[in-house]
Amino acid sequence: MAMCWITSLPEDVIIECVARVPRRYYPSLSLVSKFFRSLIASPQLYARRSLLDRTEYCLYVTIYSHDDDYDRLYTLRQKINSSGDYCLVPIPSLPPMPSSGSYVAVGSKIYIMGGSCFEVSSNALTLIDCPLHMANHHLPNMPRAVASSVSGYINEKIYVIGGCRSRFPVFSEGPMDVMVFDVKSETWESKTRPDNLVFDWYSNSAVTWDDKIYFRVLKHGFVYDPSQDKMEKDDMLKSYHWVGSECVIERVLYYYSTASKILRSYDLKERCWKRVKGEIGLSGTTCARTVTYDKKVVVIFEKDIDRNKVELWCAEIKLERDEQGEICARLDWCVCVFEGHSRLMNCLVLKF
Structure with a gap:
């Protein structure tokens, strides 16, 4: 009876109430009825949580x-x-992902670039909507297939650097080409670089700070400045196996x-x-x-x-x-x- 009374309220009032509930209760709440399952998946709920500073x-x-x-x-x-x-x-609700893909968080979404399945590299780009836990596989593919690349998000663009063509050998040499994805226009641009580098299938790492991408590949450290398309070595960055x-x-x-x-x-x-x-x-x-x-x-x-x-x-x-x-x-x-x-x-x- 109480639940019938709640669902009889205007939807904006229900959203106002549910937006104040800690998110860890949402999975249980979504099991109550089809109405609440739809409500938990609605973008309006998370927009209201943001306005209420309940993120x-x-x-x-x-x-x-x-x-x-x-x-x-x-x-x-x-x-x-x-x-x-x-x-x-x-x-x-999410499908399995290719192994060794490159992951970037943009707001409440995760972009997954490349990876491999059964030793074959992929050029797929997948978008995960985290509040809804839904996957979008209909974005344009990358210009080339890679796995274990490094990546970063700067000024509404995702930069994917280098990567391996296949799992074996584990250490494989490849170009340090930069593929750039514009998240607004959903288009790719490829920047070819003359230098090659040996990429490790398991231990490439990157962080973004001050509109630059700092990354370590095997025994090398680099800083990439997208505004100038400049790749600079950082010998100190490679000192430890982060x-x-x-x-x-x-x-x-x-x-x-x-x-x-x-x-x-x-x-x-x-x-x-x-x-x-x-x-x-x-x-x-x-x-x-x-x-x-x-x-x-x-x-x-x-x-x-x-x-x-x-x-x-x-x-x-x-x-x-x-x-x-x-x-x-x-x-x-x-x-x-x-x-x-x-x-x-x-x-x-x-x-x-």
């Missing part, structure tokens, strides 16, 4: 399955009626070192590395990805249990300054969020 950070993780050679998209969700329990849940880090806070890049079990920082302006004070101690870590939200550092990392089982853990790290003004790291919480015969690939943070 929330959302962590998305791509996990490679050894069973079918695809990447699948998961989201980190806090369990209902829990203050500290989290888990990675699959998004069943893999899969999307974590830049106030011009400083952070990444968790699985070898040293410490958090490192790189000042993108001064071009210098530092060890962040504080013992994090994420034991058993074999592979990690580092992202940021709300000026906090989040590390998703693997723990190998046996040949057929991997656990994924999530740790939230708070950054503070000590009396000398030095940045210190403090571990807030760390929990197991997933297990399976899989491999950690990408992490992205969106806000909607």
